[in-house]
Amino acid sequence: xxxVTQSSRYLVKRTGEKVFLECVQDMDHENMFWYRQDPGLGLxxxxxSYDVKMKEKGDIPEGYSVSREKKERFSLILxxxxxxxxxxxxxxxxxxxxxxxxGTEAFFGQGTRLTVV
Amino acid sequence: xxxxxxxxPEMSVQEAETVxxxxxxxxxxxxxxxxxxxxxxxxxxxxxxRQEAYKQQNATENRFSVNFQKAAxxxxxxxxxxxLGDAAMYFCAYRSWGTYKYIFGTGTRLKVLA
Numbered sequence: 001x002x003x004v005t006q007s008s009r010y011l012v013k014r015t016g017e018k019v020f021l022e023c024v025q026d027m028d029h030e031n032m033f034w035y036r037q038d039p040g041l042g043l044x045x046x047x048x049s050y051d052v053k054m055k056e057k058g059d060i061p062e063g064y065s066v067s068r069e070k071k072e073r074f075s076l077i078l079x080x081x082x083x084x085x086x087x088x089x090x091x092x093x094x095x096x097x098x099x100x101x102x103g104t105e106a107f108f109g110q111g112t113r114l115t116v117v
Numbered sequence: 118x119x120x121x122x123x124x125x126p127e128m129s130v131q132e133a134e135t136v137x138x139x140x141x142x143x144x145x146x147x148x149x150x151x152x153x154x155x156x157x158x159x160x161x162x163x164x165x166x167r168q169e170a171y172k173q174q175n176a177t178e179n180r181f182s183v184n185f186q187k188a189a190x191x192x193x194x195x196x197x198x199x200x201l202g203d204a205a206m207y208f209c210a211y212r213s214w215g216t217y218k219y220i221f222g223t224g225t226r227l228k229v230l231a
Contacts, residue, residue, distance in 0.1 A: 031217050040126070042208065042223035050217055058218070090162065096217070104150050104169075104212065106219050108162035 003027070006091050006109040013116050019078040021112050023091030030096050032074035033106065036060065037088040046089075049074055050096070081116045088113050119144045121211050123222035130199045131230050137184075138194045138225045140209030148214035151185065151192045156206040156224075165207070168192065170214075196227075204229045 007022035025032065031050050035043040045058030047066040055066050063085060067075045074093075078085055092106040120143045130136035142151070153165040168176045168185050175183050180197045196203055209222040 033217075033219070035221075040223060042121075042123075043221040045218060045220075048217055088160075092162075092219075094217070094219075105152055105164045105167055106210075107164075108154075111160040111162075 004091055004093055004107050004109040006089075006112050008112050009110060011112060011114045013078075013081050013114065015082060015116055017078075017081045017116075019081045019114070019116075021076040021078075021089055021091075021114070023074045023076070023109055024072050025074075025093040025107070026072065027093070027095075027107075028071065029093035029107075030071070031094045031106075032068065033092040033094075034058075034064075034066065034074065034076045035090040035092065037090055037111070043090065046076065078114075081114075083116050086114060086116045119146070119211055119213065119220050121209050121220050121222040123209055123225050125225045126223070127226045127228070129228045129230055130196070130203075132199055132201060134199055135195060135197045136199055136227065138196075138207050138209075138227065140192045140194070140222055142190050142192065142209075142211050144190070144211065144213070146213045150212045150214070151183075152210040152212070152219075153181070153183070153192075153194045154208045154210060154221075155203075156208065157202075158205070162208070166194065199229050201229050201231060203227060 004025045033048040034046045049055045049068040065077045089112045091109040094106040151168045184193045206224045211220045
């Protein structure tokens with residue numbers, strides 16, 4: 001089974017801190033994603049990466065950056081945490097390719113609940 | 118830009134009954150995938166069912182089935198014989214053929230009443 005592991009389930013950080021959220025997947029997936037989940041807003045894409053050292057901005061990249069130095073690891077960085085970044089963060093991975101049965105879905109980690117105080 | 122709309126923030130169903138969750142989407146693409154994901158209180162998002170747009174036959178997975186209406190851009194999820202373990206947030210998602218990005222709806226919270 002695909003396993004996507006996020007390093008923390010709960011984090012509490014102070015305003016202005018630099019925060020690292022780590023995600024590791026064990027199935028050699030090329031694509032990795034960071035989403036933010038807020039009530040009533042669903043999942044919004046922050047960044048995604050389709051290869052090592054490759055990244056593209058999603059819909060809400062402001063205040064975030066990412067790093068993908070190794071294929072299995074994708075890190076989300078909050079350069080200077082703010083209270084409006086208090087949220088649930090979900091990491092996901094998928095393989096590229098099309099067609100039935102080719103694993104077109106994304107696989108998710110268990111989520112990190114980040115509180116910025 | 119593609120959008121996914123789930124108009125029911127919350128639904129309730131009696132145990133053993135059937136419930137249908139609604140999802141509509143907007144796209145100009147002809148080839149794409151649609152998904153229903155379940156997020157239980159434990160928070161791990163898991164795939165419930167997947168539909169390829171080029172397939173006319175509706176997907177089914179045990180008690181879960183979809184009603185895919187391509188012309189109407191509608192993709193509803195039917196849960197038969199509802200169980201207490203079905204209680205969760207359900208998200209509808211879309212991905213265009215040949216792209217990496219998944220677009221999610223705002224979710225429907227399903228409560229199952231004993």
